[in-house]
Amino acid sequence: MNIGLFGYGKMGKKIEQIAQDRGHTITAKINDSSQEVDYSAFDVAIDFSTPEAAFENITRCFKHKVPVISGTTGWLEKYEDAIEICNANQSAFIYASNFSLGVNIFFELNKKLAQMMAGLDQYRVSMEEIHHTQKLDAPSGTAITLAEGIISNSTYDKWKLNESGDHIVPIKSIREGTVPGTHTVNYGSAVDNIQIKHEAHNREGFALGAVIASEWIQGKKGVFTMRDVLNLS
Template structure:
């Protein structure tokens, strides 16, 4: 498979390493140093594009891929307020778009456990829920996309919470997410249910970027030949 890497930072290089180990070819590497190479003709040399850049550029990047007829896997977070626009563009060009707040298989299992636990906690109002997430200082968005996905899973299943806030809160209907930025920290996400007598805690800690890069490669392989908008639930089946 021929791959275009949009974003050639730490994640892009981690993906490249796995791609080469699996026998694939990277035909295009794009970053801030060579924007002139970001053309439809160059994109079309690839079977699939994998995008890990910045929130403010992700939408434009995926749009270029879809307009060029190239399936695109987007790993950048912080742009999902434009997801509906992306779906329209994908449909217009009969393209393929794969997006996720986190490509780690372990994190997606964590998402499922989080939803199930929130549903169970509906019958136990004595437990107050809160969240925390920790990333390296180069992480631009706060809370992380993964934390937002976890929060949405709680809000969808725990009736006493209606919205999340990225700060401590005393409001009963609000879900607090605290964000910490320290080095080195690939990513830790924690959900706490606390009562006067005990605490239930679930946590996922990433030890390296390899899990994210491997998942992105798995998504890219799966996406080729498909049409539509997909996520990790489609890939993993839960």
């Protein structure tokens, strides 16, 4: 499989390494929107670029019928537009706030736990996410996905950063050291706590999931999620 990489930072380099280890070829590395791109040179595009560049990168690929795997956050106000362009060009698309296989299983556990806790008013939910100091956005996209999973399966109706209250899922964001990503969901009561936690040891899990998604999407048309890739739907 020939892969075009949009964004060649730390994640792009890790994706390159894992893709090559799995027998694939990186045929393009695009780090600048002014670069000329031969879309016929790759079978799939993996986008870990910037919020400013992502939408254009993704939709140009769709217009050349190149399927896209995107893990770039911060551009999702245009997500529905991207889906429309994908479908209009009969291309294929997977976006995920986190491609780690373990995190996507964690997302499902989080939803199930939220359903189980929904009728137990004595418990209050809270969340904490920890990332390295170079991660400037807060909360993380993964934390937002977790919060949305709770909201869609409970009586909570919004999330807030560092703010609690009735029907609010409070998220605490910590930036320290070189932590690749730790996410904790806690349900606390006067008598006990119930907690689920995912702790990434490095970036390899994120990159591996993106490459596996690229392999899975070959020959498909439409918009999918990691739930489809992992057969969790």
